[in-house]
Amino acid sequence: xxxxxxxxxxxxxxxxxxxxxxxxxxxxxxxxxxxxxxxxxxxxxxxxxxxxxxxxxxxxxxxxxxxxxxxxxxxxxxxxxxxxxxxxxxxxxxxxxxxxxxxxxxxxxxxxxxxxxxxxxxxxxxxxxxxxxxxxxxxxxxxxxxxxxxxxxxxxxxxxxxxxxxxxxxxxxxxxxxxxxxxxxxxxxxxxxxxxxxxxxxxxxxxxxxxxxxxxxxxxxxxxxxxxxxxxxxxxxxxxxxxxxxxxxxxxxxxxxxxxxxxxxxxxxxxxxxxxxxxxxxxxxxxxxxxxxxxxxxxxxxxxxxxxxxxxxxxxxxxxxxxxxxxxxxxxxxxxxxxxxxxxxxxxxxxxxxxxxxxxxxxxxxxxxxxxxxxxxxxxxxxxxxxxxxxxxxxxxxxxxxxxxxxxxxxxxxxxxxxxxxxxxxxxxxxxxxx
Numbered sequence: 001x002x003x004x005x006x007x008x009x010x011x012x013x014x015x016x017x018x019x020x021x022x023x024x025x026x027x028x029x030x031x032x033x034x035x036x037x038x039x040x041x042x043x044x045x046x047x048x049x050x051x052x053x054x055x056x057x058x059x060x061x062x063x064x065x066x067x068x069x070x071x072x073x074x075x076x077x078x079x080x081x082x083x084x085x086x087x088x089x090x091x092x093x094x095x096x097x098x099x100x101x102x103x104x105x106x107x108x109x110x111x112x113x114x115x116x117x118x119x120x121x122x123x124x125x126x127x128x129x130x131x132x133x134x135x136x137x138x139x140x141x142x143x144x145x146x147x148x149x150x151x152x153x154x155x156x157x158x159x160x161x162x163x164x165x166x167x168x169x170x171x172x173x174x175x176x177x178x179x180x181x182x183x184x185x186x187x188x189x190x191x192x193x194x195x196x197x198x199x200x201x202x203x204x205x206x207x208x209x210x211x212x213x214x215x216x217x218x219x220x221x222x223x224x225x226x227x228x229x230x231x232x233x234x235x236x237x238x239x240x241x242x243x244x245x246x247x248x249x250x251x252x253x254x255x256x257x258x259x260x261x262x263x264x265x266x267x268x269x270x271x272x273x274x275x276x277x278x279x280x281x282x283x284x285x286x287x288x289x290x291x292x293x294x295x296x297x298x299x300x301x302x303x304x305x306x307x308x309x310x311x312x313x314x315x316x317x318x319x320x321x322x323x324x325x326x327x328x329x330x331x332x333x334x335x336x337x338x339x340x341x342x343x344x345x346x347x348x349x350x351x352x353x354x355x356x357x358x359x360x361x362x363x364x365x366x367x368x369x370x371x372x373x374x375x376x377x378x379x380x381x382x383x384x385x386x387x388x389x390x391x392x393x394x395x396x397x398x399x400x401x402x403x404x405x406x407x408x409x410x411x412x413x414x415x416x417x418x419x420x421x422x423x424x425x426x427x428x429x430x431x432x433x434x435x
C-alpha cells in the first residue's frame with residue numbers, strides 16, 4: 001500500500017482545507033466519501049505534519065484539519081483514534097490560540113448524538129469570528145489524557161528504524177517565531193528574507209501532502225558488506241554442478257511379479273481362515289527367499305489381528321521380516337491391544353525367541369494379559385486363560401526375556417489371586433526363588 005498521497009488525493013485534501021465557508025460536518029463527510037477508509041491514516045498523518053508547524057496553515061484551515069482528524073474515526077471510540085494523543089496535546093498547548101483549543105475540546109466532547117455535533121454545522125470562519133474567549137476554561141493535560149487516552153491503539157505502519165527516523169517536516173530556522181502565521185504573507189522585520197506568498201504557500205502545502213510519509217525519513221543502511229571468506233577446497237561445489245548425468249536402468253521393470261501376486265492372494269486368504277499346510281509352507285518359503293515381499297503382501301496393522309488368530313505362524317514370519325520397518329511400532333500397538341488368546345500369546349512368545357522386542361511392548365502385553373484374566377466372567381475360560389498366562393510368563397522368565405523386578409509386584413498379586421490354580425502356584429514358587 002502506498003504510504004504517501006498521490007496528486008489527486010493531495011488536491012482533494014487541500015481543497016477541503018480551503019473550504020473555510022462550508023459547514024465543518026459537510027467537509028468531514030466529503031473526506032470520508034472521497035477517500036477510502038484504507039487511505040485515511042496516510043491522509044491524517046499528512047495533516048498532523050502540517051499542523052505541527054503553525055506557519056503552514058491558516059487558522060481556519062487548522063480547524064478544518066482537526067475536524068478531519070477527529071471525524072475520520074468518529075465511528076469508533078475516541079481511544080481507538082490513532083491520533084488521539086496528538087489531538088489531546090493540541091488541546092492542552094498553552095501557546096495555542098484559545099479558539100483553537102476550545103474547538104478541539106468540543107470535538108473531544110462530541111458524541112454520536114446530533115446535539116453533541118451541533119457546532120460542526122457552522123463553518124470554520126464563522127466559528128473563529130463568533131468565538132468568545134471569556135466563556136471557556138481549559139482542563140489540565142493529565143485530566144484530558146485520563147479521559148480520552150485510555151488505550152493507545154497500534155500504529156498501522158511501524159518500521160524497524162522508527163526510533164532513528166527524522167520527521168518529514170522540519171521548521172524553517174530562517175522564519176522567526178514572532179511572525180503571524182495566519183496572514184496571507186508573512187510580515188517580517190527589516191532585513192529578513194522574503195516570505196511565502198499565497199501561491200507559494202499553496203504549492204508548498206501541496207508538495208508536502210504528496211511527499212510526506214508517516215514513517216519519516218529513515219537513516220540509510222550504510223554498513224558495508226562483510227568480506228567473503230576464502231574458498232576452501234571442496235566448497236561451493238553446488239555452484240558448478242556436474243552436468244554429466246548417467247542413466248540408471250531400472251532392472252525391476254518388466255520382471256515377473258506373479259510370485260508377489262501369489263503371496264498377496266495367500267495372505268488375503270490367511271486373513272479369512274487357516275491355510276492348508278502346503279499353502280502355509282508356500283508363504284513361508286516365498287518370504288524367506290525374498291524378504292521384501294512382506295512390504296507388498298497387502299498386510300496392514302489393522303489386518304494383523306485376523307492373521308494372528310487364523311495363521312499365527314505366518315504372523316510371526318511377517319512380523320519378523322517387518323522388525324526394521326518404520327511401521328513396526330504400529331503393528332506392535334495393534335498386537336498389544338488385541339484380545340488375549342492362545343494364538344496371540346504364541347505369536348508374542350515366538351517373537352521373543354526370534355527377534356529383540358522392545359521391553360515396553362512386553363510389559364504392556366503382560367499387563368494386558370493379567371487384566372484380561374481378571375475381567376473375564378466365565379470361570380472355565382478364566383481358569384484356562386490363567387493357565388496359559390502362567391505358562392507364558394514362566395517361559396519368558398526362564399529364557400531371561402523379561403526382568404522380573406519390573407513386574408514383580410504385579411505378577412505376584414496375580415499369582416496370589418489365582419493361587420487355587422496349579423500353574424499360578426508354580427509361577428509363585430518360581431518368583432520366590434528369584435526374589
